[in-house]
Amino acid sequence: MRRARTAGMAGVTGAVLALSFHAPATAAEQAGPSASAVANSRLSSGVASVQWTSCPTYSDEVIRGLGVTEDKVAAFRSLMKRLECGTVSIPLNHHDSDGREIDIAVTRLAATDEAHRLGAIAVLPGGPGNSGYLDPVLRAALRNEEMAGLNERYDIIGLDPRGVGYSTKVACEPGPRGPDKPGPLTKESARKIYDAQVAANQKCANSDPAFLGQLTTDNVAKDLDLVRAALGERKLNLLGFSWGTSLGMAYRSLFPEHTGRAFLDSVAPPWTDLVRHIEGSAEAAESxxxxxxxxxxxxxxxxxxxxxxxxxxxxVAKLVTDYDKSPTTYTDLQRPIDGSAVADLAKRNSTEWPRAGKALAELRTATGTTAPPTVKEMFSGGQMMGEPVPGAPEMMNMTMNWAVACNEDSSRPDFTTAWRAYQQLVKRHPATGRSWGPPVMCPGWPLPVQEPTVKRGSGSLVLAGHVYEFMSAYDWTLQTRRAVGGTVYTVADDVHVSTTRVPECAADVAKYFETGRIDSGCAGSATPN
Structure with a gap:
């Protein structure tokens, strides 16, 4: 039985979590928000109750800051009136149901064609650390006609994973920002960065180890299964992006009986080793x-x-060397231009080749104290570098990103290993290698390694790999298929998670969720003329 809708209540809200078994809705839940539903965090049956809330309201400035173009602001506001929002208290530690509780924020955009409804699709955000709270609107209904069509027969579910956005979170002071001066990274400077990162890792992890130690992909997958049960769904279909593909793999491995169709875009590898991860990405970037x-x-x-x-x-390799020998500091640009900046331009994907090419050309002949126009445009940073707009939702939580990465990193190299890996990387990749730093994110992280669960399954699964991209190297898609099964959907571009943005590809995604069938791939984002 599915819960009765509350879509008629303007500004109200959604559902949230329960135990990992299917339970029928109570009369109070069917009736919608009530004092008893809000007051009781757990039902006597063990099922967590939904705390219905009003969805947030956002100014036009905030909405535009979310990437919504001016012509779609009104549509965004209309969709927000349909969006249901809620929170629920769940155990921080899934092995200690009576211990500390946290709140998880969940949203739902109900299917518009209830009579022909096929189920629910959970959108799994990237990161780790990205918010997924507004994904039913931003990644589905508002993206294009093809993705909007999914909402006719599917509920679209979003959530902020534990540690992110409107869910319970903590904050650690950031670790070292990078070298203290421009130019080639010296062993002495790298050692300072390494030691500072070790100290930051220990300070962060020890600030609240009970919470930070529970920030793992598997735990988010277990949270997601509570979402499924609270929504009254026998199964969840999955649409995952970037780190969301790791979350999808973990959910499918832990709860195969609760997993429907799964489409995972820009697939993460089936292992967690940050040294190996950087090496694979660097090789793909240079290629x-x-x-x-x-x-x-x-x-x-x-x-x-x-x-x-x-x-x-x-x-370009000469520009890298020249700007490392003689870094340039412009009066109107915060970032000095050295070899790492040149390598960053060489690492851009095809959608940015015209601008990156123009910036590289400008650097060949640049003179004066102010940055050439395209260089300034590409390195100014924009809104993300300034103060957040008041009322804007948190779209990325770096502490959650840090904790998940380090809780799951199986490498945690010593300095000698990290420095050697960096030197080899720069030597092998003369154009783009300087854009990477040493793999020193997780050394000294004192909490135990907790790698995600990865198991082969027989359920419907599509793995979308982008042939030329470096953020999720195409070979990782093939490795993941060998580890968990599924069908590879090949996207012939270099753009991270582009599948649902390109109408041709998005149509295939929609067809897959409607029929279970999909073509072998699509062209993806077009290379500029």
């Missing part, structure tokens, strides 16, 4: 620069970086 170099060479009259891909490669 994709070969495509960029060939593209720039065909437009040498515009960019002047070389008439062949080899010449472009040599020119």
């Amino acid at each position: 994709n620069f070969g495509r960029m170099a060939a593209w720039l060479a065909r437009r040498n009259e515009t960019y002047g970086l070389g008439a062949t891909a080899r010449q472009v490669r040599e020119q």
